[in-house]
Amino acid sequence: MSKQIGDVILDLQNISLRFGGVKALTDISFDVREHEVRAIIGPNGAGKSSMLNVINGVYHPQEGKILFRGEERQKMEPHRAAAQGISRTFQNIALFKGMSVLDNIMTGRNLKIKSNLLMQAIWWGPARNEELAHRAKVEEIIDFLEIQHIRKTPVGRLPYGLQKRVDLGRALAMEPKVLLLDEPMAGMNVEEKQDMCRFILDVNDQFGTTIVLIEHDMGVVMDISDRVVVLDYGKKIGDGIPDEVRSSPEVIKAYLGAGH
Protein backbone atom coordinates (compact mmCIF):
# COMPACT_ATOMS: atom_id res chain seq x y z
CA MET A 1 0.00 0.00 0.00
CA SER A 2 1.32 3.35 -1.00
CA LYS A 3 -1.02 5.62 0.91
CA GLN A 4 0.32 8.14 3.38
CA ILE A 5 -0.98 7.88 6.93
CA GLY A 6 -1.22 11.40 8.33
CA ASP A 7 -1.47 13.02 11.75
CA VAL A 8 -3.92 12.17 14.49
CA ILE A 9 -7.38 13.42 13.43
CA LEU A 10 -9.45 11.96 16.23
CA ASP A 11 -8.10 11.44 19.72
CA LEU A 12 -10.13 9.73 22.44
CA GLN A 13 -8.75 10.01 25.94
CA ASN A 14 -9.90 8.00 28.95
CA ILE A 15 -13.50 7.66 27.80
CA SER A 16 -15.94 6.18 30.33
CA LEU A 17 -19.62 5.78 29.60
CA ARG A 18 -22.27 4.50 32.00
CA PHE A 19 -25.98 3.88 31.63
CA GLY A 20 -27.22 4.05 35.19
CA GLY A 21 -25.22 1.35 36.92
CA VAL A 22 -24.11 -0.40 33.76
CA LYS A 23 -20.60 0.39 32.65
CA ALA A 24 -20.62 0.37 28.85
CA LEU A 25 -17.11 1.75 28.41
CA THR A 26 -14.36 2.03 30.99
CA ASP A 27 -11.33 4.28 30.59
CA ILE A 28 -10.75 3.77 26.88
CA SER A 29 -8.10 5.70 24.97
CA PHE A 30 -7.06 5.41 21.36
CA ASP A 31 -6.45 7.63 18.39
CA VAL A 32 -7.31 7.62 14.72
CA ARG A 33 -4.89 8.95 12.14
CA GLU A 34 -5.78 10.69 8.93
CA HIS A 35 -6.33 8.40 5.91
CA GLU A 36 -6.15 5.17 7.86
CA VAL A 37 -8.65 2.37 8.24
CA ARG A 38 -9.11 1.88 11.95
CA ALA A 39 -11.15 -1.05 13.19
CA ILE A 40 -12.85 -1.57 16.52
CA ILE A 41 -13.50 -5.24 17.20
CA GLY A 42 -14.72 -7.30 20.09
CA PRO A 43 -17.24 -9.98 21.02
CA ASN A 44 -20.94 -9.22 21.46
CA GLY A 45 -21.64 -6.60 24.09
CA ALA A 46 -18.07 -5.40 24.17
CA GLY A 47 -19.11 -1.78 23.75
CA LYS A 48 -18.22 -1.34 20.10
CA SER A 49 -21.45 0.38 19.09
CA SER A 50 -21.37 2.53 22.23
CA MET A 51 -17.90 3.66 21.22
CA LEU A 52 -19.12 4.62 17.77
CA ASN A 53 -22.08 6.47 19.24
CA VAL A 54 -19.73 8.41 21.50
CA ILE A 55 -17.67 9.54 18.50
CA ASN A 56 -20.86 10.41 16.61
CA GLY A 57 -22.30 12.42 19.51
CA VAL A 58 -25.31 10.21 20.20
CA TYR A 59 -23.97 9.39 23.68
CA HIS A 60 -22.03 11.76 25.88
CA PRO A 61 -19.42 10.02 28.02
CA GLN A 62 -19.34 10.87 31.73
CA GLU A 63 -15.56 11.00 31.74
CA GLY A 64 -12.82 11.57 29.23
CA LYS A 65 -11.95 13.90 26.41
CA ILE A 66 -12.54 13.78 22.68
CA LEU A 67 -10.30 15.82 20.42
CA PHE A 68 -11.36 16.14 16.80
CA ARG A 69 -8.78 17.82 14.59
CA GLY A 70 -7.01 19.12 17.67
CA GLU A 71 -10.10 20.72 19.20
CA GLU A 72 -11.77 19.41 22.31
CA ARG A 73 -15.49 19.10 21.98
CA GLN A 74 -18.14 19.23 24.63
CA LYS A 75 -21.46 17.40 24.49
CA MET A 76 -21.73 17.46 20.75
CA GLU A 77 -25.07 16.57 19.13
CA PRO A 78 -25.06 14.21 16.13
CA HIS A 79 -26.12 16.89 13.67
CA ARG A 80 -23.23 19.08 14.80
CA ALA A 81 -20.83 16.17 14.37
CA ALA A 82 -22.20 15.76 10.85
CA ALA A 83 -21.58 19.43 10.10
CA GLN A 84 -17.96 19.00 11.21
CA GLY A 85 -17.34 16.15 8.83
CA ILE A 86 -18.21 12.95 10.67
CA SER A 87 -20.67 10.75 8.85
CA ARG A 88 -21.83 7.24 9.62
CA THR A 89 -23.73 4.17 8.53
CA PHE A 90 -25.95 2.05 10.72
CA GLN A 91 -25.89 -1.55 11.84
CA ASN A 92 -29.63 -1.90 11.38
CA ILE A 93 -29.92 0.08 8.20
CA ALA A 94 -31.59 3.42 8.87
CA LEU A 95 -32.52 4.63 5.42
CA PHE A 96 -35.45 6.82 4.44
CA LYS A 97 -37.58 3.94 3.21
CA GLY A 98 -40.18 5.92 1.32
CA MET A 99 -37.63 7.74 -0.82
CA SER A 100 -35.76 6.60 -3.91
CA VAL A 101 -32.08 5.63 -3.83
CA LEU A 102 -31.24 8.92 -5.53
CA ASP A 103 -33.20 10.99 -2.99
CA ASN A 104 -31.70 9.09 -0.08
CA ILE A 105 -28.18 9.80 -1.21
CA MET A 106 -29.19 13.37 -2.05
CA THR A 107 -30.19 13.95 1.60
CA GLY A 108 -26.50 13.48 2.38
CA ARG A 109 -25.87 16.72 0.46
CA ASN A 110 -28.43 18.65 2.50
CA LEU A 111 -25.87 20.37 4.69
CA LYS A 112 -23.98 21.59 1.65
CA ILE A 113 -26.92 23.19 -0.11
CA LYS A 114 -26.65 26.93 0.34
CA SER A 115 -29.29 28.55 -1.86
CA ASN A 116 -32.48 29.64 -0.15
CA LEU A 117 -35.84 27.99 0.00
CA LEU A 118 -37.73 30.30 -2.30
CA MET A 119 -35.20 30.03 -5.10
CA GLN A 120 -35.18 26.26 -4.80
CA ALA A 121 -38.95 26.12 -4.91
CA ILE A 122 -39.17 28.05 -8.14
CA TRP A 123 -36.13 26.21 -9.55
CA TRP A 124 -34.42 29.48 -10.37
CA GLY A 125 -30.94 30.30 -11.77
CA PRO A 126 -28.26 29.84 -9.09
CA ALA A 127 -30.37 27.48 -6.99
CA ARG A 128 -30.92 25.32 -10.02
CA ASN A 129 -27.23 25.22 -10.89
CA GLU A 130 -26.42 24.34 -7.33
CA GLU A 131 -28.94 21.51 -7.26
CA LEU A 132 -27.53 20.20 -10.54
CA ALA A 133 -23.97 20.31 -9.18
CA HIS A 134 -25.05 18.29 -6.16
CA ARG A 135 -26.89 15.89 -8.40
CA ALA A 136 -23.72 15.38 -10.43
CA LYS A 137 -21.81 14.55 -7.26
CA VAL A 138 -24.52 12.09 -6.22
CA GLU A 139 -24.43 10.44 -9.63
CA GLU A 140 -20.67 10.01 -9.20
CA ILE A 141 -21.26 8.18 -5.94
CA ILE A 142 -23.96 6.05 -7.52
CA ASP A 143 -21.52 5.07 -10.27
CA PHE A 144 -18.83 4.39 -7.73
CA LEU A 145 -21.06 2.03 -5.77
CA GLU A 146 -22.38 0.40 -8.94
CA ILE A 147 -26.03 1.01 -8.17
CA GLN A 148 -27.03 2.88 -11.35
CA HIS A 149 -29.71 0.32 -12.14
CA ILE A 150 -31.68 1.01 -8.97
CA ARG A 151 -31.37 4.80 -8.79
CA LYS A 152 -35.12 5.41 -8.90
CA THR A 153 -36.23 2.48 -6.77
CA PRO A 154 -37.65 3.20 -3.32
CA VAL A 155 -35.07 1.76 -0.91
CA GLY A 156 -37.69 -0.13 1.07
CA ARG A 157 -37.97 -2.55 -1.84
CA LEU A 158 -34.27 -3.33 -2.16
CA PRO A 159 -32.57 -6.45 -0.82
CA TYR A 160 -30.50 -6.09 2.32
CA GLY A 161 -27.07 -6.02 0.69
CA LEU A 162 -28.03 -3.20 -1.65
CA GLN A 163 -29.62 -1.21 1.16
CA LYS A 164 -26.30 -1.38 2.99
CA ARG A 165 -24.65 0.04 -0.09
CA VAL A 166 -27.15 2.92 -0.28
CA ASP A 167 -26.51 3.61 3.40
CA LEU A 168 -22.80 3.89 2.58
CA GLY A 169 -23.63 6.10 -0.40
CA ARG A 170 -25.59 8.54 1.73
CA ALA A 171 -22.70 8.79 4.20
CA LEU A 172 -20.25 9.34 1.31
CA ALA A 173 -22.40 12.10 -0.17
CA MET A 174 -21.49 14.21 2.84
CA GLU A 175 -17.83 14.04 1.76
CA PRO A 176 -16.85 13.25 5.34
CA LYS A 177 -13.44 13.69 6.92
CA VAL A 178 -14.12 10.64 9.06
CA LEU A 179 -16.49 7.88 8.06
CA LEU A 180 -17.92 5.65 10.78
CA LEU A 181 -19.13 2.24 9.66
CA ASP A 182 -21.25 0.23 12.09
CA GLU A 183 -20.86 -3.44 11.15
CA PRO A 184 -20.88 -2.82 7.38
CA MET A 185 -20.65 -6.53 6.65
CA ALA A 186 -23.17 -7.86 9.16
CA GLY A 187 -25.66 -10.31 7.71
CA MET A 188 -24.04 -10.48 4.28
CA ASN A 189 -23.03 -13.49 2.25
CA VAL A 190 -19.43 -14.01 1.19
CA GLU A 191 -19.80 -12.33 -2.16
CA GLU A 192 -21.53 -9.27 -0.69
CA LYS A 193 -18.83 -9.07 1.95
CA GLN A 194 -16.14 -9.05 -0.70
CA ASP A 195 -17.92 -6.26 -2.58
CA MET A 196 -18.25 -4.22 0.58
CA CYS A 197 -14.56 -4.69 1.43
CA ARG A 198 -13.63 -3.50 -2.02
CA PHE A 199 -15.82 -0.37 -1.66
CA ILE A 200 -14.38 0.44 1.74
CA LEU A 201 -10.81 0.13 0.48
CA ASP A 202 -11.62 2.16 -2.63
CA VAL A 203 -13.20 4.95 -0.61
CA ASN A 204 -10.15 5.05 1.59
CA ASP A 205 -7.83 4.94 -1.38
CA GLN A 206 -9.54 7.26 -3.86
CA PHE A 207 -11.02 9.90 -1.57
CA GLY A 208 -8.49 9.62 1.24
CA THR A 209 -11.35 9.29 3.73
CA THR A 210 -10.41 8.22 7.23
CA ILE A 211 -12.47 5.20 8.17
CA VAL A 212 -13.42 3.88 11.59
CA LEU A 213 -15.25 0.59 11.37
CA ILE A 214 -16.77 -1.81 13.81
CA GLU A 215 -16.81 -5.44 12.93
CA HIS A 216 -17.68 -8.71 14.43
CA ASP A 217 -15.96 -10.89 11.88
CA MET A 218 -12.25 -10.91 12.76
CA GLY A 219 -11.07 -12.33 9.46
CA VAL A 220 -12.44 -9.57 7.28
CA VAL A 221 -11.22 -6.84 9.58
CA MET A 222 -7.66 -8.07 9.69
CA ASP A 223 -7.45 -7.93 5.90
CA ILE A 224 -8.56 -4.35 5.43
CA SER A 225 -7.51 -2.42 8.54
CA ASP A 226 -4.32 -0.55 9.22
CA ARG A 227 -4.74 -0.68 12.98
CA VAL A 228 -7.18 -2.47 15.25
CA VAL A 229 -8.58 -1.71 18.71
CA VAL A 230 -9.99 -4.67 20.62
CA LEU A 231 -12.68 -4.17 23.26
CA ASP A 232 -14.07 -6.68 25.73
CA TYR A 233 -16.64 -5.93 28.42
CA GLY A 234 -16.16 -2.20 27.82
CA LYS A 235 -12.40 -2.33 28.35
CA LYS A 236 -9.60 -2.03 25.84
CA ILE A 237 -7.62 -5.25 25.69
CA GLY A 238 -5.58 -4.72 22.56
CA ASP A 239 -4.45 -2.04 20.12
CA GLY A 240 -2.06 -2.27 17.20
CA ILE A 241 -1.49 -3.56 13.68
CA PRO A 242 -3.54 -6.65 12.78
CA ASP A 243 -0.69 -9.13 13.18
CA GLU A 244 0.13 -7.92 16.68
CA VAL A 245 -3.50 -8.06 17.74
CA ARG A 246 -4.05 -11.49 16.27
CA SER A 247 -1.23 -13.00 18.30
CA SER A 248 -2.06 -11.24 21.58
CA PRO A 249 -2.95 -13.87 24.18
CA GLU A 250 -5.56 -11.62 25.78
CA VAL A 251 -7.41 -11.14 22.50
CA ILE A 252 -7.39 -14.84 21.80
CA LYS A 253 -8.76 -15.46 25.26
CA ALA A 254 -11.57 -12.95 24.79
CA TYR A 255 -12.61 -14.46 21.50
CA LEU A 256 -12.19 -18.13 22.24
CA GLY A 257 -12.59 -18.25 26.00
CA ALA A 258 -10.01 -19.30 28.59
CA GLY A 259 -8.05 -22.50 28.19
CA HIS A 260 -6.91 -22.06 24.60
Add this chain to the structure above:
Amino acid sequence: MAFFLETLIGGLMAGMLYSLVALGFVLIYKASGVFNFAQGAMVLFAALAMARFSEWIGGALGGDNLILANILAFLVAGVVMFIVAWIIERLVLRNLVNQEGATLLMATLGIAYVLEGVGQTLFGSEIYKIDVGMPKDPVMMLESVFEGGILINKEDFIAALIAAVLVALLWLFFQKTSTGRALRAVADDHQAALSIGIPLNRIWVIVWCVAGVAALVAGVIWGSKLGVQFSLATVALRALPVVILGGLTSVPGAIIGGLIIGVGEKLSEVYIGPMVGGGIEIWFAYMLALVFLLFRPQGLFGEKIIDRV
Protein backbone atom coordinates in the same frame (compact mmCIF):
# COMPACT_ATOMS: atom_id res chain seq x y z
CA MET B 1 -78.53 17.60 -14.33
CA ALA B 2 -77.92 21.25 -13.50
CA PHE B 3 -79.05 20.59 -9.95
CA PHE B 4 -76.73 17.61 -9.66
CA LEU B 5 -73.78 19.68 -10.91
CA GLU B 6 -74.61 22.47 -8.54
CA THR B 7 -74.63 20.08 -5.61
CA LEU B 8 -71.42 18.49 -6.82
CA ILE B 9 -69.62 21.82 -7.12
CA GLY B 10 -70.91 22.93 -3.75
CA GLY B 11 -69.51 19.71 -2.29
CA LEU B 12 -66.13 20.21 -3.94
CA MET B 13 -65.84 23.70 -2.49
CA ALA B 14 -66.73 22.54 1.00
CA GLY B 15 -64.33 19.64 0.56
CA MET B 16 -61.46 21.97 -0.29
CA LEU B 17 -61.89 23.59 3.12
CA TYR B 18 -61.86 20.23 4.89
CA SER B 19 -58.69 19.48 2.95
CA LEU B 20 -57.01 22.59 4.30
CA VAL B 21 -57.60 21.55 7.89
CA ALA B 22 -56.65 17.95 7.12
CA LEU B 23 -53.38 19.19 5.60
CA GLY B 24 -52.35 20.53 8.98
CA PHE B 25 -52.81 17.06 10.49
CA VAL B 26 -50.88 15.37 7.71
CA LEU B 27 -47.94 17.80 7.77
CA ILE B 28 -47.29 17.29 11.45
CA TYR B 29 -47.88 13.55 11.36
CA LYS B 30 -45.54 13.14 8.41
CA ALA B 31 -42.67 14.96 9.99
CA SER B 32 -42.92 13.92 13.61
CA GLY B 33 -45.27 10.97 13.85
CA VAL B 34 -47.50 12.97 16.17
CA PHE B 35 -51.23 13.02 15.68
CA ASN B 36 -51.87 16.66 16.46
CA PHE B 37 -55.18 17.08 18.26
CA ALA B 38 -54.47 20.79 18.58
CA GLN B 39 -54.95 21.46 14.87
CA GLY B 40 -58.52 22.69 15.42
CA ALA B 41 -57.39 24.94 18.26
CA MET B 42 -54.67 26.27 15.97
CA VAL B 43 -57.29 27.14 13.36
CA LEU B 44 -59.31 28.97 16.02
CA PHE B 45 -56.24 30.71 17.41
CA ALA B 46 -55.07 31.83 13.96
CA ALA B 47 -58.53 33.04 12.98
CA LEU B 48 -58.89 34.99 16.24
CA ALA B 49 -55.48 36.60 15.71
CA MET B 50 -56.39 37.49 12.14
CA ALA B 51 -59.79 38.93 13.07
CA ARG B 52 -58.52 41.08 15.91
CA PHE B 53 -55.36 42.29 14.21
CA SER B 54 -57.22 43.33 11.09
CA GLU B 55 -59.63 45.22 13.34
CA TRP B 56 -56.83 46.90 15.32
CA ILE B 57 -54.62 47.63 12.34
CA GLY B 58 -57.63 48.81 10.35
CA GLY B 59 -58.50 51.17 13.22
CA ALA B 60 -54.97 52.51 13.39
CA LEU B 61 -54.88 53.14 9.65
CA GLY B 62 -58.11 55.07 9.73
CA GLY B 63 -60.35 52.34 8.44
CA ASP B 64 -60.44 53.20 4.76
CA ASN B 65 -57.77 50.82 3.53
CA LEU B 66 -59.25 47.37 4.00
CA ILE B 67 -56.80 45.48 1.79
CA LEU B 68 -53.66 46.88 3.39
CA ALA B 69 -55.06 46.26 6.86
CA ASN B 70 -55.86 42.66 5.95
CA ILE B 71 -52.47 41.98 4.41
CA LEU B 72 -50.71 43.40 7.46
CA ALA B 73 -53.00 41.46 9.78
CA PHE B 74 -52.29 38.27 7.85
CA LEU B 75 -48.55 38.80 8.17
CA VAL B 76 -48.78 39.57 11.87
CA ALA B 77 -50.98 36.52 12.44
CA GLY B 78 -48.38 34.48 10.52
CA VAL B 79 -45.68 35.71 12.89
CA VAL B 80 -47.93 34.84 15.84
CA MET B 81 -48.31 31.29 14.51
CA PHE B 82 -44.53 31.08 14.16
CA ILE B 83 -44.12 32.07 17.79
CA VAL B 84 -46.74 29.49 18.80
CA ALA B 85 -44.84 26.79 16.89
CA TRP B 86 -41.57 27.81 18.53
CA ILE B 87 -43.05 27.77 22.02
CA ILE B 88 -44.69 24.38 21.46
CA GLU B 89 -41.37 22.88 20.33
CA ARG B 90 -39.47 24.49 23.22
CA LEU B 91 -41.86 23.66 26.03
CA VAL B 92 -43.46 20.42 24.92
CA LEU B 93 -41.98 18.46 22.01
CA ARG B 94 -38.33 18.86 22.91
CA ASN B 95 -38.97 17.18 26.24
CA LEU B 96 -40.92 14.33 24.72
CA VAL B 97 -38.46 13.02 22.13
CA ASN B 98 -38.64 9.22 21.85
CA GLN B 99 -41.83 8.97 23.89
CA GLU B 100 -44.77 6.74 23.02
CA GLY B 101 -47.30 7.93 20.47
CA ALA B 102 -50.03 8.01 23.12
CA THR B 103 -47.97 10.35 25.31
CA LEU B 104 -47.51 12.77 22.45
CA LEU B 105 -51.20 12.55 21.59
CA MET B 106 -52.15 13.50 25.13
CA ALA B 107 -49.65 16.34 24.99
CA THR B 108 -51.30 17.77 21.87
CA LEU B 109 -54.67 17.45 23.60
CA GLY B 110 -53.22 19.61 26.35
CA ILE B 111 -51.85 22.07 23.81
CA ALA B 112 -55.34 22.29 22.30
CA TYR B 113 -56.90 23.42 25.59
CA VAL B 114 -54.10 25.86 26.35
CA LEU B 115 -54.36 27.40 22.88
CA GLU B 116 -58.13 27.75 23.14
CA GLY B 117 -57.83 29.38 26.55
CA VAL B 118 -54.91 31.65 25.78
CA GLY B 119 -56.47 32.59 22.44
CA GLN B 120 -59.58 33.86 24.17
CA THR B 121 -57.62 35.59 26.91
CA LEU B 122 -55.51 37.45 24.37
CA PHE B 123 -58.07 38.16 21.71
CA GLY B 124 -61.40 38.07 23.54
CA SER B 125 -64.22 35.56 23.44
CA GLU B 126 -66.90 37.30 21.41
CA ILE B 127 -67.89 36.41 17.90
CA TYR B 128 -65.72 38.34 15.48
CA LYS B 129 -65.89 38.69 11.77
CA ILE B 130 -63.11 38.56 9.26
CA ASP B 131 -63.87 40.77 6.30
CA VAL B 132 -61.28 40.21 3.60
CA GLY B 133 -63.52 41.78 1.01
CA MET B 134 -64.56 38.55 -0.67
CA PRO B 135 -67.61 38.95 -2.89
CA LYS B 136 -70.59 37.29 -1.27
CA ASP B 137 -73.01 37.33 -4.18
CA PRO B 138 -73.54 34.14 -6.13
CA VAL B 139 -73.11 34.06 -9.91
CA MET B 140 -74.88 32.10 -12.59
CA MET B 141 -72.80 30.01 -14.91
CA LEU B 142 -73.36 27.89 -18.02
CA GLU B 143 -76.72 29.47 -18.65
CA SER B 144 -76.47 28.52 -22.29
CA VAL B 145 -76.04 24.83 -21.45
CA PHE B 146 -78.70 24.35 -18.81
CA GLU B 147 -81.97 26.02 -18.28
CA GLY B 148 -81.51 28.42 -15.42
CA GLY B 149 -77.74 27.86 -15.30
CA ILE B 150 -75.75 26.78 -12.26
CA LEU B 151 -75.57 28.87 -9.15
CA ILE B 152 -72.05 29.22 -7.80
CA ASN B 153 -71.02 31.09 -4.71
CA LYS B 154 -68.17 33.40 -5.67
CA GLU B 155 -66.77 33.34 -2.16
CA ASP B 156 -66.54 29.54 -2.20
CA PHE B 157 -64.89 29.67 -5.57
CA ILE B 158 -62.17 32.07 -4.42
CA ALA B 159 -61.66 30.05 -1.26
CA ALA B 160 -61.18 26.87 -3.26
CA LEU B 161 -58.70 28.68 -5.49
CA ILE B 162 -56.69 29.86 -2.50
CA ALA B 163 -56.68 26.36 -1.06
CA ALA B 164 -55.46 24.95 -4.37
CA VAL B 165 -52.61 27.49 -4.52
CA LEU B 166 -51.57 26.65 -0.97
CA VAL B 167 -51.53 22.96 -1.76
CA ALA B 168 -49.40 23.57 -4.85
CA LEU B 169 -46.95 25.64 -2.79
CA LEU B 170 -46.71 22.91 -0.16
CA TRP B 171 -46.05 20.35 -2.84
CA LEU B 172 -43.22 22.46 -4.25
CA PHE B 173 -41.84 22.91 -0.76
CA PHE B 174 -41.89 19.20 0.07
CA GLN B 175 -40.68 17.86 -3.26
CA LYS B 176 -38.30 20.50 -4.62
CA THR B 177 -36.44 22.08 -1.74
CA SER B 178 -33.68 20.69 0.42
CA THR B 179 -35.67 21.58 3.54
CA GLY B 180 -38.60 19.61 2.18
CA ARG B 181 -36.30 16.67 1.63
CA ALA B 182 -35.06 17.04 5.19
CA LEU B 183 -38.67 16.98 6.43
CA ARG B 184 -39.39 13.77 4.58
CA ALA B 185 -36.16 12.34 5.95
CA VAL B 186 -37.08 13.18 9.54
CA ALA B 187 -40.46 11.56 9.04
CA ASP B 188 -38.80 8.32 7.96
CA ASP B 189 -36.04 7.94 10.52
CA HIS B 190 -35.00 10.30 13.33
CA GLN B 191 -31.61 8.66 14.00
CA ALA B 192 -30.52 8.67 10.40
CA ALA B 193 -31.71 12.22 9.89
CA LEU B 194 -29.58 13.39 12.80
CA SER B 195 -26.57 11.52 11.48
CA ILE B 196 -26.61 13.39 8.19
CA GLY B 197 -26.78 16.70 9.98
CA ILE B 198 -30.47 17.51 10.04
CA PRO B 199 -31.28 19.31 13.29
CA LEU B 200 -34.52 17.74 14.59
CA ASN B 201 -35.55 20.68 16.72
CA ARG B 202 -35.40 23.19 13.92
CA ILE B 203 -37.28 20.87 11.61
CA TRP B 204 -40.09 20.54 14.15
CA VAL B 205 -40.41 24.29 14.46
CA ILE B 206 -40.61 24.53 10.68
CA VAL B 207 -43.30 21.86 10.46
CA TRP B 208 -45.48 23.34 13.18
CA CYS B 209 -44.99 26.68 11.52
CA VAL B 210 -46.14 25.38 8.15
CA ALA B 211 -49.07 23.67 9.84
CA GLY B 212 -49.76 26.98 11.60
CA VAL B 213 -49.89 28.80 8.27
CA ALA B 214 -52.21 26.13 6.86
CA ALA B 215 -54.37 26.66 9.96
CA LEU B 216 -54.27 30.41 9.40
CA VAL B 217 -55.45 30.13 5.80
CA ALA B 218 -58.18 27.69 6.83
CA GLY B 219 -59.13 29.97 9.72
CA VAL B 220 -59.39 33.04 7.51
CA ILE B 221 -61.57 31.28 4.97
CA TRP B 222 -63.85 29.55 7.48
CA GLY B 223 -63.90 32.69 9.58
CA SER B 224 -64.94 34.95 6.74
CA LYS B 225 -67.69 32.49 5.87
CA LEU B 226 -69.06 31.72 9.31
CA GLY B 227 -67.54 34.29 11.63
CA VAL B 228 -64.79 33.59 14.15
CA GLN B 229 -66.10 31.88 17.24
CA PHE B 230 -65.27 29.10 19.61
CA SER B 231 -67.00 26.46 17.49
CA LEU B 232 -64.28 26.89 14.86
CA ALA B 233 -62.10 24.60 16.97
CA THR B 234 -64.49 21.75 16.26
CA VAL B 235 -63.91 22.11 12.53
CA ALA B 236 -60.95 19.85 13.16
CA LEU B 237 -63.31 17.07 14.13
CA ARG B 238 -64.88 17.33 10.69
CA ALA B 239 -61.45 16.91 9.15
CA LEU B 240 -60.66 13.74 11.09
CA PRO B 241 -62.56 11.46 8.71
CA VAL B 242 -60.72 13.17 5.87
CA VAL B 243 -57.31 12.08 7.12
CA ILE B 244 -58.55 8.59 7.81
CA LEU B 245 -59.88 8.39 4.28
CA GLY B 246 -56.87 9.95 2.58
CA GLY B 247 -54.16 8.38 4.71
CA LEU B 248 -52.33 10.09 7.55
CA THR B 249 -49.06 10.39 5.66
CA SER B 250 -50.23 11.66 2.31
CA VAL B 251 -50.59 15.30 1.23
CA PRO B 252 -52.53 14.43 -1.95
CA GLY B 253 -54.56 12.05 0.23
CA ALA B 254 -55.68 14.97 2.40
CA ILE B 255 -56.83 16.87 -0.67
CA ILE B 256 -58.65 14.04 -2.37
CA GLY B 257 -60.06 12.78 0.93
CA GLY B 258 -61.45 16.25 1.60
CA LEU B 259 -63.04 16.45 -1.83
CA ILE B 260 -64.61 13.00 -1.55
CA ILE B 261 -66.08 13.80 1.83
CA GLY B 262 -67.28 17.24 0.77
CA VAL B 263 -69.01 15.84 -2.30
CA GLY B 264 -70.28 12.74 -0.50
CA GLU B 265 -71.87 14.80 2.25
CA LYS B 266 -73.74 17.07 -0.10
CA LEU B 267 -74.85 14.41 -2.57
CA SER B 268 -76.00 11.99 0.10
CA GLU B 269 -77.89 14.75 1.89
CA VAL B 270 -79.69 15.77 -1.26
CA TYR B 271 -80.36 12.37 -2.82
CA ILE B 272 -80.56 9.92 0.07
CA GLY B 273 -81.57 12.39 2.76
CA PRO B 274 -85.25 12.67 1.84
CA MET B 275 -85.62 8.89 1.99
CA VAL B 276 -84.36 8.51 5.54
CA GLY B 277 -85.44 11.82 6.95
CA GLY B 278 -82.33 13.94 6.40
CA GLY B 279 -79.43 14.79 8.66
CA ILE B 280 -77.04 12.59 6.73
CA GLU B 281 -74.54 15.41 6.25
CA ILE B 282 -73.64 15.27 9.93
CA TRP B 283 -72.66 11.63 10.16
CA PHE B 284 -71.86 10.67 6.57
CA ALA B 285 -68.14 11.44 6.86
CA TYR B 286 -67.76 9.39 10.02
CA MET B 287 -69.59 6.43 8.49
CA LEU B 288 -67.25 6.53 5.52
CA ALA B 289 -64.24 6.75 7.82
CA LEU B 290 -65.50 3.75 9.77
CA VAL B 291 -65.82 1.70 6.62
CA PHE B 292 -62.27 2.65 5.67
CA LEU B 293 -60.95 1.74 9.09
CA LEU B 294 -62.46 -1.70 8.69
CA PHE B 295 -61.30 -2.45 5.16
CA ARG B 296 -58.37 -0.19 4.42
CA PRO B 297 -56.94 1.21 7.65
CA GLN B 298 -54.02 2.97 5.98
CA GLY B 299 -56.41 5.10 3.91
CA LEU B 300 -56.40 5.66 0.17
CA PHE B 301 -52.81 6.85 -0.13
CA GLY B 302 -51.22 6.12 3.21
CA GLU B 303 -48.22 3.88 3.62
CA LYS B 304 -49.17 0.32 4.25
CA ILE B 305 -48.12 -0.78 7.69
CA ILE B 306 -46.20 -4.01 7.56
CA ASP B 307 -44.85 -5.42 10.77
CA ARG B 308 -41.89 -7.71 10.60
CA VAL B 309 -42.25 -10.57 12.97
